[in-house]
Amino acid sequence: xxxxxxxxxxxxxxxxxxxxxxxSTTNITLFIxxxxxxIDKYTGTKFEATTVTDEILDSEGxxxxxxxxxxxxxxTNFYIDNGGLGNTTDWDELSEGRTGDEDxxxxxxxxxxxxxxxxxxxxxxxxxxxxVYGYSxxxxxxxxxxxxxxxxxxxxxxxxxxxxxxxxxxSVGPISVSKAGSQSTSxxxxxxxxxxxxxxxxxxxxxxLH
Numbered sequence: 001x002x003x004x005x006x007x008x009x010x011x012x013x014x015x016x017x018x019x020x021x022x023x024s025t026t027n028i029t030l031f032i033x034x035x036x037x038x039i040d041k042y043t044g045t046k047f048e049a050t051t052v053t054d055e056i057l058d059s060e061g062x063x064x065x066x067x068x069x070x071x072x073x074x075x076t077n078f079y080i081d082n083g084g085l086g087n088t089t090d091w092d093e094l095s096e097g098r099t100g101d102e103d104x105x106x107x108x109x110x111x112x113x114x115x116x117x118x119x120x121x122x123x124x125x126x127x128x129x130x131x132v133y134g135y136s137x138x139x140x141x142x143x144x145x146x147x148x149x150x151x152x153x154x155x156x157x158x159x160x161x162x163x164x165x166x167x168x169x170x171s172v173g174p175i176s177v178s179k180a181g182s183q184s185t186s187x188x189x190x191x192x193x194x195x196x197x198x199x200x201x202x203x204x205x206x207x208x209l210h
Contacts, residue, residue, distance in 0.1 A: 001048040003036050003138050003146035023154055035149035043205045046134040047142050049073050053130045061122035063115040069133040070111025076130040080120050094118055145198040
């Protein structure tokens with residue numbers, strides 16, 4: 001699930017892309033991938049459901065166990081190694097739930113498992129778990145930021161082309177750029193300002209998770 005789409009880019013810019021346009025649909029897909037990676041790195045999470053399989057972790061003991069990635073969508077399984085390092089078979093599976101027959105509940109936003117039974121003891125590589133983290137839907141701020149980051153890449157590419165051409169001006173949807181070497185119009189500055197504001201808005205996810 002990408003954070004934005006070619007359709008979103010086309011809607012913002014008021015033009016269509018295909019295999020022969022500049023940029024092409026292949027370029028647009030690449031730009032979306034870049035934008036997504038920047039957002040993931042900044043926030044420390046993914047805004048799509050992502051599965052981590054059989055991750056081996058250390059336990060610090062205590063009834064709160066924090067998973068490396070968050071927020072948590074679900075925990076598929078959680079095992080404690082009671083046989084010590086070198087053991088490959090003695091994994092005891094713990095279960096999620098609130099009753100006395102189950103072992104832990106999930107604090108999704110914190111990425112924490114809270115144990116009310118069978119509290120994991122301290123140990124090195126004595127935890128094995130498969131879980132899903134991220135978001136089931138892309139937040140609006142994230143989708144818009146991804147869209148405008150792609151638009152900015154297109155603007156930069158067209159400015160670069162303009163510098164080495166005889167064009168008097170270029171346009172990208174509502175954005176226009178004057179003759180090569182001169183200052184861009186206020187619309188470009190507004191794009192950068194909106195991107196800055198969106199980075200700040202998306203930063204709330206970073207503060208929640210860390």
